[in-house]
Amino acid sequence: MSTTTPTRKLPKTRVDLRQYGILAALAVIVILFQVLTDGRLLLPGNLNNLIQQNAYVLILAVGMVIVIIAGHIDLSVGSVVAMVGAVAAISMSQWGMPWWAAVIISLLLGAAVGAWQGFWVAFVGIPAFIVTLAGMLLFRGLTLVFLTGGTINALPGEFNAIGGGWLPELFGTIGEGRGSRDILTIVLGVLAVAMLITQQVRSRAKQRSLELPVERSVSFWIKNGVAAVVILALTFQLSAYRGTPIILIILAVLILLFTFVLNQTVFGRHVYAIGGNLFAAQMSGVKTSWINFFVFVNMGVLAGLAGVVTTARAGGAVASAGQSFELDAIAAVFIGGAAVTGGVGTVIGAVIGALIMGVLNMGLSILSVDAAWQQTIKGLVLLLAVAFDVMSKRRAGRR
Amino acid sequence: MTAILSMNQITKDFSGGVRALDGVSLEVERGHVHAICGENGAGKSTLMKVLSGVYPVGSYGGSINFENHETAYKSINDSEADGIVIIHQELALSPYLSIAENIFLGNEIATRGVVDWPKTNREATMLLARVGLDELPSTPVLELGVGKQQLVEIAKALSKQVKLLILDEPTAALNDEDSAHLLDLINSLRGQGITCIIISHKLKEIRRIADTVTIIRDGQTIETFEMKEADATEARIIRAMVGRDLDSMFPPHTPDIGDELFRVENWTVHHPVDTTRKVVDDASFSVRAGEIVGFAGLMGAGRTELAMSIFGRSYGSHISGTAFKEGKEISVKSVSEAIGHGIAYATEDRKHFGLNLIGSIAVNISAAALSKLSRFGIVDRFAENKVAEDYRGQMNIKTPNVSVLAGNLSGGNQQKVVLSKWMFSGPDILILDEPTRGIDVGAKYEIYGIINDLARQGKAVVVISSELPELLGLCDRIYAISEGTITGEIDRADATQERLMHLMTAGKD
Numbered sequence: 010m011s012t013t014t015p016t017r018k019l020p021k022t023r024v025d026l027r028q029y030g031i032l033a034a035l036a037v038i039v040i041l042f043q044v045l046t047d048g049r050l051l052l053p054g055n056l057n058n059l060i061q062q063n064a065y066v067l068i069l070a071v072g073m074v075i076v077i078i079a080g081h082i083d084l085s086v087g088s089v090v091a092m093v094g095a096v097a098a099i100s101m102s103q104w105g106m107p108w109w110a111a112v113i114i115s116l117l118l119g120a121a122v123g124a125w126q127g128f129w130v131a132f133v134g135i136p137a138f139i140v141t142l143a144g145m146l147l148f149r150g151l152t153l154v155f156l157t158g159g160t161i162n163a164l165p166g167e168f169n170a171i172g173g174g175w176l177p178e179l180f181g182t183i184g185e186g187r188g189s190r191d192i193l194t195i196v197l198g199v200l201a202v203a204m205l206i207t208q209q210v211r212s213r214a215k216q217r218s219l220e221l222p223v224e225r226s227v228s229f230w231i232k233n234g235v236a237a238v239v240i241l242a243l244t245f246q247l248s249a250y251r252g253t254p255i256i257l258i259i260l261a262v263l264i265l266l267f268t269f270v271l272n273q274t275v276f277g278r279h280v281y282a283i284g285g286n287l288f289a290a291q292m293s294g295v296k297t298s299w300i301n302f303f304v305f306v307n308m309g310v311l312a313g314l315a316g317v318v319t320t321a322r323a324g325g326a327v328a329s330a331g332q333s334f335e336l337d338a339i340a341a342v343f344i345g346g347a348a349v350t351g352g353v354g355t356v357i358g359a360v361i362g363a364l365i366m367g368v369l370n371m372g373l374s375i376l377s378v379d380a381a382w383q384q385t386i387k388g389l390v391l392l393l394a395v396a397f398d399v400m401s402k403r404r405a406g407r408r
Numbered sequence: 409m410t411a412i413l414s415m416n417q418i419t420k421d422f423s424g425g426v427r428a429l430d431g432v433s434l435e436v437e438r439g440h441v442h443a444i445c446g447e448n449g450a451g452k453s454t455l456m457k458v459l460s461g462v463y464p465v466g467s468y469g470g471s472i473n474f475e476n477h478e479t480a481y482k483s484i485n486d487s488e489a490d491g492i493v494i495i496h497q498e499l500a501l502s503p504y505l506s507i508a509e510n511i512f513l514g515n516e517i518a519t520r521g522v523v524d525w526p527k528t529n530r531e532a533t534m535l536l537a538r539v540g541l542d543e544l545p546s547t548p549v550l551e552l553g554v555g556k557q558q559l560v561e562i563a564k565a566l567s568k569q570v571k572l573l574i575l576d577e578p579t580a581a582l583n584d585e586d587s588a589h590l591l592d593l594i595n596s597l598r599g600q601g602i603t604c605i606i607i608s609h610k611l612k613e614i615r616r617i618a619d620t621v622t623i624i625r626d627g628q629t630i631e632t633f634e635m636k637e638a639d640a641t642e643a644r645i646i647r648a649m650v651g652r653d654l655d656s657m658f659p660p661h662t663p664d665i666g667d668e669l670f671r672v673e674n675w676t677v678h679h680p681v682d683t684t685r686k687v688v689d690d691a692s693f694s695v696r697a698g699e700i701v702g703f704a705g706l707m708g709a710g711r712t713e714l715a716m717s718i719f720g721r722s723y724g725s726h727i728s729g730t731a732f733k734e735g736k737e738i739s740v741k742s743v744s745e746a747i748g749h750g751i752a753y754a755t756e757d758r759k760h761f762g763l764n765l766i767g768s769i770a771v772n773i774s775a776a777a778l779s780k781l782s783r784f785g786i787v788d789r790f791a792e793n794k795v796a797e798d799y800r801g802q803m804n805i806k807t808p809n810v811s812v813l814a815g816n817l818s819g820g821n822q823q824k825v826v827l828s829k830w831m832f833s834g835p836d837i838l839i840l841d842e843p844t845r846g847i848d849v850g851a852k853y854e855i856y857g858i859i860n861d862l863a864r865q866g867k868a869v870v871v872i873s874s875e876l877p878e879l880l881g882l883c884d885r886i887y888a889i890s891e892g893t894i895t896g897e898i899d900r901a902d903a904t905q906e907r908l909m910h911l912m913t914a915g916k917d
Binding site for chain 2: 216273274278282286288291296
């Protein structure tokens with residue numbers, strides 16, 4: 010432990026292998042299925058579907074990872090998705106609301122649900138498992154009441170586009186017909202890479218100017234180089250289908266926003282502090298009840314958004330929507346390296362966890378593996394991922 | 409007179425080269441109540457763990473003879489089979505089970521795995537009568553107060569045909585009435601031929617019931633004498649208890665004491681669960697700018713409880729009293745309020761209350777003052793790292809960088825992180841609870857230097873410590889606390905270990 014640093018030469022930060030472990034797992038799974046499906050996995054159409062089909066898990070996982078870092082769980086999100094979808098559909102088809110008002114109502118309803126559950130967890134002190142288990146029944150029941158067993162279809166096209174639409178081809182296309190590529194998608198990909206590199210370089214320069222330890226140049230450039238190539242390749246591939254899915258933009262904004270919230274804000278810090286050691290957080294003056302409350306309000310809003318996206322993609326509301334969504338989100342978060350005891354987890358980890366599940370789904374479907382077997386395989390992957398995490402932690406602890 | 413137990417030249421080493429017991433010998437007469445006295449950390453509890461097999465045979469040196477045979481206990485089950493039962497200070501009852509179920513837990517009266525309830529309840533009733541507890545055997549234990557729970561523990565011991573009963577600080581958590589009842593019970597058990605070892609800090613209690621007393625200090629037996637001897641006085645016990653070597657070195661410290669900075673008046677705190685019991689009783693004290701004030705007290709005296717209740721009511725119930733900063737009354741009803749008034753409290757239990765062990769050093773250092781590093785709720789992580797790096801250098805925290813997790817540091821370095829955290833909150837008043845517990849000598853010296861620096865900057869520093877030499881070497885003024893009451897206040901020049909120990913064991917009459 011007593012490493013004295015030589016003068017003038019700044020210490021380098023160690024690369025967190027655990028974080029890259031699951032990224033490597035994702036890469037392995039993608040390559041595996043790419044080979045098994047004879048390259049069909051990453052065809053433009055499938056790539057597009059991968060994003061649009063799994064958007065709900067990604068949105069829910071982003072909220073769920075915060076809930077789990079704070080040491081809680083939320084079992085109700087699937088039911089909330091269904092209820093919000095029902096209310097959104099009713100507001101448009103029966104109350105004649107425009108699509109944007111329906112979205113606002115959905116998010117507000119999600120916030121209200123989160124406030125309700127947050128109240129019981131944070132201020133009454135009932136374990137989140139119980140509160141959200143009750144919520145799971147409660148909101149599913151209300152969905153059935155609202156829809157009276159039927160379904161609502163024929164929603165406005167603008168609304169459906171949120172889940173299943175694409176950005177307009179603003180700059181036209183390269184080529185014509187089947188081989189054509191959307192220029193906007195490629196431009197967005199290049200922009201994303203430019204933003205990533207600028208941000209990384211600036212942050213590194215600032216670290217250096219403050220004489221803080223920085224990552225080694227080699228690993229820094231390899232890391233960013235790989236990321237840039239992957240982003241460009243994926244957007245290039247995507248451009249050959251119907252352009253940029255609208256939901257991809259929403260997801261990108263959410264992931265960036267919540268990575269920022271967890272890493273750079275006082276709120277995010279307090280969430281980690283509560284999950285890491287509740288008593289130490291209290292003894293440091295953290296208002297733990299309010300933090301817990303807002304963690305659930307946030308989860309509610311994101312569940313509301315997932316309700317909008319699910320309803321939009323399906324083009325209508327059904328009472329059985331969102332069945333077992335909570336389990337998908339929770340699995341994604343734990344595959345992504347979050348700790349069951351709280352205090353550990355990242356948004357990007359949860360996103361990768363969700364993608365692993367999504368690629369498995371897609372790959373197994375292309376291979377036309379039976380649905381029963383798909384579920385079995387996913388169960389084993391979850392167990393193995395967490396077992397790997399637990400064992401690597403135990404090894405680290407024994408050092 | 410025959411000895412039921414003799415422990416000869418017991419030695420016990422812990423990893424890291426710490427010698428907890430260094431040739432302790434103890435002889436206990438059959439049918440006696442034998443008291444063991446010593447300061448915190450003298451080795452009393454370790455000795456009892458050796459005796460009862462918590463530390464199995466082979467992990468200690470020396471020999472133990474019980475009832476004319478040499479013991480070789482591999483676990484606590486072996487010693488219980490021989491009739492040695494230890495009752496720890498923290499009671500080990502299952503709260504939702506009934507009294508009868510607790511008494512026979514692990515020792516159920518059953519035929520072929522089926523519990524015989526009528527017999528269980530009948531036996532339990534008889535045992536409860538023996539310990540003088542007037543409760544139904546079916547009452548759940550959580551409905552009982554601490555005093556009655558202790559009686560259930562003793563009933564449990566009796567059910568195991570106890571020959572040697574060991575009580576570790578049995579009255580520390582009891583009120584006066586329950587204490588008196590317990591002492592009477594020990595007396596009557598002696599009449600029934602049960603030998604008793606009692607670890608206690610309360611000298612009045614020892615005088616009342618003990619036949620013999622052994623004093624242990626720094627892992628060695630200092631002396632053993634009969635309480636009926638003419639010169640078996642409290643002063644003799646105190647003399648033997650203190651006199652620990654002043655082995656620690658202290659950096660030079662020239663006090664520069666200013667005006668009164670912090671004062672607490674008539675502070676009374678009740679136990680959080682047993683709300684009838686006063687844990688801190690009418691305590692008043694003051695600290696001046698640039699002054700280091702010590703609090704001396706034995707385990708369970710109420711030192712930590714006093715500090716935590718002042719720090720935003722983090723402990724206790726029905727708290728009354730007033731706190732003043734620079735002569736003006738302040739409200740300290742929540743932790744954030746206390747921090748806002750410039751109070752910092754570095755806890756004695758680093759792992760439970762002090763640190764987020766799975767968080768980085770930087771995150772821990774900024775935890776109590778994130779607002780200083782943030783604008784509009786956004787943390788400036790570069791500034792945070794800079795601050796953490798500054799403290800790493802200033803406090804000599806031995807780590808390659810500040811993104812290392814706090815849980816991976818040694819005790820001394822963890823303590824430096826805790827101190828950094830509170831120094832960064834910019835306090836005027838620092839309360840340091842056992843700041844050098846579990847820390848090696850070198851790190852101790854560094855922490856003493858840091859404490860001196862804080863005083864030199866004009867801060868008011870309160871140091872709570874179990875180690876008298878530490879208080880004598882560090883503090884300008886020392887308060888002694890016993891059973892929740894401040895029993896005296898001594899200036900550095902007049903303070904000796906004996907005077908302090910006398911006040912620390914003063915107790916209520």
